Amino acid sequence: MPEIDPWGDVEVGDYSQKMQDFGIDPIEDVENKMPDNYLIRRGIIFGHRGLDKFLEAKEKGKDVAMMTGIMPSGVFHFGHKSVVDQILMYQEMDAQITITAADIEAYNTRDISLEKSRELVIEEYLKNYVALGLDLDKTDFYFQSEGGNNYHLRSKQFAKHLTQNEVEATYGSAAPGKITSALTQYSDILRPQFKENGGPKPVVVPVGVDQDPHIRLTREVARKYRDADYYKPASTYHKFMRGLQGGKMSSSDEKSYIALTDSPEDALMKIDQAKTGGRDTLKEHREKGAKIEEDMVFELLTFHLIRDDNELKQIREEYASGEMLSGELKQIAKEKLSEFLVEHQEKRKEAGPIVKQYLKER
Amino acid sequence: MPEIDPWGDVEVGDYSQKMQDFGIDPIEDVENKMPDNYLIRRGIIFGHRGLDKFLEAKEKGKDVAMMTGIMPSGVFHFGHKSVVDQILMYQEMDAQITITAADIEAYNTRDISLEKSRELVIEEYLKNYVALGLDLDKTDFYFQSEGGNNYHLRSKQFAKHLTQNEVEATYGSAAPGKITSALTQYSDILRPQFKENGGPKPVVVPVGVDQDPHIRLTREVARKYRDADYYKPASTYHKFMRGLQGGKMSSSDEKSYIALTDSPEDALMKIDQAKTGGRDTLKEHREKGAKIEEDMVFELLTFHLIRDDNELKQIREEYASGEMLSGELKQIAKEKLSEFLVEHQEKRKEAGPIVKQYLKER
Numbered sequence: 193m194p195e196i197d198p199w200g201d202v203e204v205g206d207y208s209q210k211m212q213d214f215g216i217d218p219i220e221d222v223e224n225k226m227p228d229n230y231l232i233r234r235g236i237i238f239g240h241r242g243l244d245k246f247l248e249a250k251e252k253g254k255d256v257a258m259m260t261g262i263m264p265s266g267v268f269h270f271g272h273k274s275v276v277d278q279i280l281m282y283q284e285m286d287a288q289i290t291i292t293a294a295d296i297e298a299y300n301t302r303d304i305s306l307e308k309s310r311e312l313v314i315e316e317y318l319k320n321y322v323a324l325g326l327d328l329d330k331t332d333f334y335f336q337s338e339g340g341n342n343y344h345l346r347s348k349q350f351a352k353h354l355t356q357n358e359v360e361a362t363y364g365s366a367a368p369g370k371i372t373s374a375l376t377q378y379s380d381i382l383r384p385q386f387k388e389n390g391g392p393k394p395v396v397v398p399v400g401v402d403q404d405p406h407i408r409l410t411r412e413v414a415r416k417y418r419d420a421d422y423y424k425p426a427s428t429y430h431k432f433m434r435g436l437q438g439g440k441m442s443s444s445d446e447k448s449y450i451a452l453t454d455s456p457e458d459a460l461m462k463i464d465q466a467k468t469g470g471r472d473t474l475k476e477h478r479e480k481g482a483k484i485e486e487d488m489v490f491e492l493l494t495f496h497l498i499r500d501d502n503e504l505k506q507i508r509e510e511y512a513s514g515e516m517l518s519g520e521l522k523q524i525a526k527e528k529l530s531e532f533l534v535e536h537q538e539k540r541k542e543a544g545p546i547v548k549q550y551l552k553e554r
Numbered sequence: 555m556p557e558i559d560p561w562g563d564v565e566v567g568d569y570s571q572k573m574q575d576f577g578i579d580p581i582e583d584v585e586n587k588m589p590d591n592y593l594i595r596r597g598i599i600f601g602h603r604g605l606d607k608f609l610e611a612k613e614k615g616k617d618v619a620m621m622t623g624i625m626p627s628g629v630f631h632f633g634h635k636s637v638v639d640q641i642l643m644y645q646e647m648d649a650q651i652t653i654t655a656a657d658i659e660a661y662n663t664r665d666i667s668l669e670k671s672r673e674l675v676i677e678e679y680l681k682n683y684v685a686l687g688l689d690l691d692k693t694d695f696y697f698q699s700e701g702g703n704n705y706h707l708r709s710k711q712f713a714k715h716l717t718q719n720e721v722e723a724t725y726g727s728a729a730p731g732k733i734t735s736a737l738t739q740y741s742d743i744l745r746p747q748f749k750e751n752g753g754p755k756p757v758v759v760p761v762g763v764d765q766d767p768h769i770r771l772t773r774e775v776a777r778k779y780r781d782a783d784y785y786k787p788a789s790t791y792h793k794f795m796r797g798l799q800g801g802k803m804s805s806s807d808e809k810s811y812i813a814l815t816d817s818p819e820d821a822l823m824k825i826d827q828a829k830t831g832g833r834d835t836l837k838e839h840r841e842k843g844a845k846i847e848e849d850m851v852f853e854l855l856t857f858h859l860i861r862d863d864n865e866l867k868q869i870r871e872e873y874a875s876g877e878m879l880s881g882e883l884k885q886i887a888k889e890k891l892s893e894f895l896v897e898h899q900e901k902r903k904e905a906g907p908i909v910k911q912y913l914k915e916r
Contacts, residue, residue, distance in 0.1 A: 296707070296710050296711070299711060299714065300710070300711070300713055300714045303714075305781075306781075337707050338703060339703065340703050341700060341701065341702050341703050341706065343703075344703065344706030344707065344710070345658070345699050345706065348658050348662070348706070348734045348738065349658070349661060349662070351662055351730035351731045351733070351734035352661065352662045352665075352730075352731050354729075354730040354731075355729065355730075356727055356728050356729045356730070359728075359730060365718055366718050366721075366728035366729075366730075366733075367716075367717065367718045367728075368713035368714075368716040368717075368718070368721060368728075368733050368737065369713045369714050369716075371713070371728075371730050371733055371734075372710045372713035372733075372734075372737070375730065375734070376710065419667075419668075
């Protein structure tokens with residue numbers, strides 16, 4: 193799938209097959225109307241469904257919105273940061289930004305109390321979001337548990353347009369906790385189109401491919417709901433950064449991620465231990481060059497630490513040719529990471545009072 | 555089951571078996587603590603579960619509540635009136651009265667729009683309720699669609715405490731529309747115990763035996779919910795008046811019921827056509843007397859038109875002995891009915907502005 197992964201920097205996996213199976217279009221089809229953003233240039237966002245309508249409306253100066261959710265599940269790490277980078281892209285496009293904190297879903301499916309969710313969302317997510325550049329004053333942020341009467345009412349009405357079969361096929365069972373979570377998410381996704389939020393408009397939801405069945409069902413519900421003329425939500429699909437050791441990045445495996453609140457010392461240690469694409473011997477490395485696709489440090493640079501394409505390209509060439517060693521690559525990453533974390537954590541401190549004030553004034 | 559049907563006026567059906575199956579206690583067990591009400595004396599309310607705790611709390615001067623729902627499904631007839639008579643009994647006991655209009659349920663399971671539900675509830679139910687004696691100022695009346703954020707939030711949290719199996723066993727399927735309706739009803743039933751309504755207290759819900767599985771599941775949910783210490787709701791069980799032609803009274807069969815908004819002329823015609831327990835010939839009637847249990851006119855007198863036990867007893871004796879003919883019984887019923895309807899419809903007119911004002915001020 194070279195056409196949607198021009199840099200070859202990011203693991204492609206079986207995305208190509210999934211795109212065919214699900215009917216996801218390559219992002220290239222609409223790239224000329226999208227902002228010139230590294231997420232798209234580097235193939236991190238690789239596919240979409242229905243984004244053309246969103247972009248057409250935007251071109252015509254009409255209202256558009258992007259919607260995403262926070263599932264409170266531990267510390268905020270670089271895997272989560274990709275979502276924020278996408279939010280910022282749409283914020284720059286002047287899309288309405290809607291962010292829900294999925295505390296009802298966490299309660300029903302992960303046994304996390306509403307209070308615990310609130311704490312996690314504020315400390316781990318909101319403060320980091322603001323530090324990364326989210327403008328809360330232009331954002332509709334809310335907890336699902338405080339979504340309001342109409343928000344909950346809509347989610348209950350959406351139930352009418354779902355069958356037990358659809359639910360079981362999409363979510364694996366028709367357990368009430370799962371159904372309730374799904375219905376609440378439909379309200380989240382359609383919320384920017386509620387009358388009180390300015391009425392129907394194109395909305396985009398950035399997701400991973402694994403969430404596509406859920407998106408398709410939401411589109412069906414939007415289509416069938418007759419009490420309002422909602423646009424079917426558009427979606428984009430992004431790749432997930434792998435864990436530092438290779439494999440999945442997971443909140444339950446501390447060595448797999450770097451949290452944005454990790455001390456620089458701890459973070460640099462994790463770089464030292466990260467899986468690289470270096471060869472077994474210096475001789476072999478110089479001859480064959482690094483296996484870039486298997487290098488988690490290079491993946492971190494690509495996803496997060498280097499925004500300048502030329503800089504990344506040069507490193508890639510030197511590393512792939514064997515001129516640069518894994519240790520040298522790690523040294524570059526450590527310097528960038530250290531600088532990023534120090535600066536970010538300073539901004540996060542400043543974000544604290546901003547978040548507090550925002551939640552107070554809502 | 556003579557001990558719970560002392561008057562023998564009301565069809566017993568297979569209630570006895572159901573009581574055993576479901577573990578419903580005879581109302582006699584707590585009758586001495588209940589008000590002296592014809593609904594109990596005549597065995598119309600015949601069973602209960604957990605009402606002893608409710609009555610004990612009441613005796614100690616503590617807060618108690620009764621909760622019931624309105625399913626908007628056409629005209630308000632004498633079958634519905636029995637529920638109002640029960641509300642009035644609890645109103646006289648100074649219980650908090652909570653009445654929900656089940657417009658979400660009607661939307662999801664009967665395809666009735668929220669607007670249509672609202673109209674039906676006001677015209678057919680609320681105005682008649684007030685005409686019959688409901689004191690709206692002491693009532694927490696609300697539409698499910700306007701139950702408020704916390705009300706909906708609770709119903710979603712209750713989903714955590716239900717399995718798909720329980721839902722399928724109780725409601726026949728795990729269709730999202732059914733699950734949503736059931737969860738919303740749990741919030742209705744537990745609403746009098748919400749913090750904003752004074753916190754946990756004994757609540758009674760009058761139902762028909764067919765709704766018992768639903769009540770039992772609500773009790774389970776109340777027990778399992780850990781974010782508040784709710785009392786498990788108590789319930790009473792009442793008999794249903796049969797249709798005028800015998801068989802089921804049904805909103806979809808106009809001849810089976812008398813609406814409280816029927817013109818006296820129309821209503822009297824229905825009495826003329828009602829099924830009686832009279833014998834085939836005058837001779838046989840005089841010899842054997844009427845079959846009281848099969849007489850729908852006598853049932854109407856028992857359930858609604860005669861409040862004086864002695865008067866009803868005397869009619870029963872004369873009719874059962876053959877001294878009174880079906881035509882004579884009908885004549886009595888027609889006079890009582892005519893008088894009732896004229897007076898009620900006058901009161902209903904006066905109730906109009908009261909209901910309007912109440913809904914405006916909420």
